[in-house]
Amino acid sequence: MKLVIFCVLLCSLCLSIQAQNDIIKQFNISPFNFETTIDAVETEISLKKDTIVKLDIKKEYWDNTVYNPYNDVEVTFPLQLKFKDSTYFAPIGKHKVVTSRYGWRRGRAHQGIDIDLVTGDSVFSMFDGIVRLSRYSRGHGKTVVVRHFNGLESVYAHLSAYNVKENDTIFGGQYLGKGGVSGNARGSHLHLVINYKGTSINPEYLFKFNDQNAIRASELWVTKKWTQPILHNSRRQSLIKPLLSEEEAIASLIKEQSIYVVKSGDTLSRISKRNNVSIAALCETNDLKRNAIIRIGQKLVIEK
Numbered sequence: 001m002k003l004v005i006f007c008v009l010l011c012s013l014c015l016s017i018q019a020q021n022d023i024i025k026q027f028n029i030s031p032f033n034f035e036t037t038i039d040a041v042e043t044e045i046s047l048k049k050d051t052i053v054k055l056d057i058k059k060e061y062w063d064n065t066v067y068n069p070y071n072d073v074e075v076t077f078p079l080q081l082k083f084k085d086s087t088y089f090a091p092i093g094k095h096k097v098v099t100s101r102y103g104w105r106r107g108r109a110h111q112g113i114d115i116d117l118v119t120g121d122s123v124f125s126m127f128d129g130i131v132r133l134s135r136y137s138r139g140h141g142k143t144v145v146v147r148h149f150n151g152l153e154s155v156y157a158h159l160s161a162y163n164v165k166e167n168d169t170i171f172g173g174q175y176l177g178k179g180g181v182s183g184n185a186r187g188s189h190l191h192l193v194i195n196y197k198g199t200s201i202n203p204e205y206l207f208k209f210n211d212q213n214a215i216r217a218s219e220l221w222v223t224k225k226w227t228q229p230i231l232h233n234s235r236r237q238s239l240i241k242p243l244l245s246e247e248e249a250i251a252s253l254i255k256e257q258s259i260y261v262v263k264s265g266d267t268l269s270r271i272s273k274r275n276n277v278s279i280a281a282l283c284e285t286n287d288l289k290r291n292a293i294i295r296i297g298q299k300l301v302i303e304k
Contacts, residue, residue, distance in 0.1 A: 057129070057130060057147050057148075057149055058130060058147075058167075061073070061197075062132065062147075063132070064132060064133060064135075064166040064167070065135075066133075067133065067137045067138075067140070067143070067145070067155075068195075068198040069198070070197045070198030070199075071198065073197045073198060075196060075197050075198075075199045075227075077222065077223055077224050077227075078221045078222060078223050078243070078246060078249035078250065078253075079196065079221065079222040079223075080219065080220070080221055080222075080246070081150055081151070081152065081196070081206070081219070081220050081221075081222060082150055082218065082219050083150060083215045083217075083218050083219075083220075084150075084218075085215065086214065086215055086218065087212070087213045087214055087215060088126045088127060088172070088207055088213050088215055089124055089125065089126050089127070089172040089173035089213065090124065090126075090213050091115065091123055091124055091125075091126055091154075091156065091190060091192055092115060092117050092121055092122070092123060092124070092179070092190060093121070093122055093124070094117075094121070095211065096115050096209045096210070096211075097115065097116040098113050098114065098115055098116075098204075098209055098237075099114045099115070099116050099189060100113065100114040100189075100234050100235075101113050101204065101232065101233070101234045101235070101236065101237055101238075102200075102202040102203060102204065102229060102232055102234070102238075103202075103229050103230075103231075103232030103233045103234040103235075103238070103278060104229055104230050104232065104233060104234060104278055104279075104280045105229075105234035105235075109229035109230065110229055110234045111193055111200035111229055112155065112157075112191050112192050112193035112194070112200065112203065113191075113192055113203050113204065113209070114189045114190070114191055114192075115189060115190040115192055115209070116189055117179040117188060117189060117190050118179070118188060119160050119178070119179060119180045119181055119188040120160065120178050120179070120180070121178065121179045122175055122177075122178060122179075123144075123156050123159060123175075123176045123177055123178065123179050123190060124173050124174060124175055124176060125146050125154065125156075125170050125171070125172055125173065125174045125176055126146075126154050126172060126207075127146070127148045127149075127152075127154065127172045128148065128149065128170065128171050128172050129146040129147050129148040129149065129154075129169075129170060130146070130147055130167065130168065130169050130170070131144060131145070131146055131147075131164050131165065131166055131167060131168040131170060132145045132146065132147045132153065132166065133145035133166060134162050134164055134165050134166050134168075135166070136182070136183075137157070137183070138183075139183055139184045140155070140157035140158065140183045140184075140191065141157060141158045141159065141180070141181075141182025141183020141184070141185060142157075142158070142159040142160065142161070142162065142177070142180070142182045142183070143155060143156065143157045143158075143159065143183075144156045144159065144162065144164060144176045144177060146170065146176075151196055151197065152194060152195065152196055152201075153194075153195045153196075154192070154193070154194055154195075155191075155192065155193035155194070155195065156176055156177070156190060156191075156192065157183065157190070157191035157192075157193065158179070158180055158181055158182050158183050158185040158188070158189060158190065158191050159176075159177045159178060159179060159180050159182060160177075160178045160179065160180025160181070160182060161177050161178040161180070162176070162177045163175050163176055163177045163178075164176050164177065194206060196222075199227050200227060200229070201222055201226055201227055202226045202227070202232060202238065204237055204238070204240060205220075205222070205226045205238075205240055205242070206220060216240075216242045217242050217244055219244065220242055220243065220244070221243040221244070221245065221246060221248065221249035222243070222249075223243065223249055223252055223253060225252075230278065230280045230281065230284070231277075231278055231280070231281045232278055233272070233278045233279070236273075238276070239276050258275075258301075258302045259299050259300070259301060259302070260275060260299070260300045260301075260302050261297060261298070261299055261300075262294050262295060262296055262297060262298040262299075262300065263296065264296055266294065266296075267294070268282060268283070268288070268290070268292070268294065271294075271300065275302045277302060277303070281303065282300065282302070285300075285301050285302075285303045286300050286301055
């Protein structure tokens, strides 16, 4: 009898064997207690959905047909974001390896981070919310966009299959679909974007992408610096100092400047790495072209 119930539960959840294994890892479930735990999780989902639907996040700019419905919205900075928890749900069910960061990449803005996975790996929602988009998007391929209750939207791109549809109410940790290589992707990975009213925010400024799944603070202030890929390098993590108050955010707008004297063997690339600034930012501050020749003894302004 238990075996029959177990099979029915699996079918009703419409999960693949891989997705079940990922859920076991995600919620730290003992395989021997999977049936009992699924009952508890289903009850929790039902209670959460009853609460979620009472909050209307579909009131403004709700469009299931376009990636960014906020084209005419101007975001005011510094921006305050609040989180009700100290952790988020991991978007994949295994150790997260960031292969490309938010920043300037191959002459273009990379507005999210890439997390390594194998095609077919399960992808999960980081927070409670409602699915705004679940369809093919140019460049991103098969994409799911979830709108959350603090104003953020999380984007899961290059998927190979969907498990949710538009307007679905979901909870943090819910299975969204399978990772893949759809759209403009070089190898299978999850392209994760965090947007606020259409403006991308460096995900690593908000979240630690380690096994603790930590949110950097319950209240964070975001300045334009963390929404402009040109100021960051996709090959390395930017130096992150979370802004915890409006006063700190305003003070940070007064940029620190220092003078760097070019030495023998220096290149713009070496100088940018040594001073933890992007080549694009270095060139912009000093009015240089990326292929400019620098001379020994030349003074460059480093702005952080």
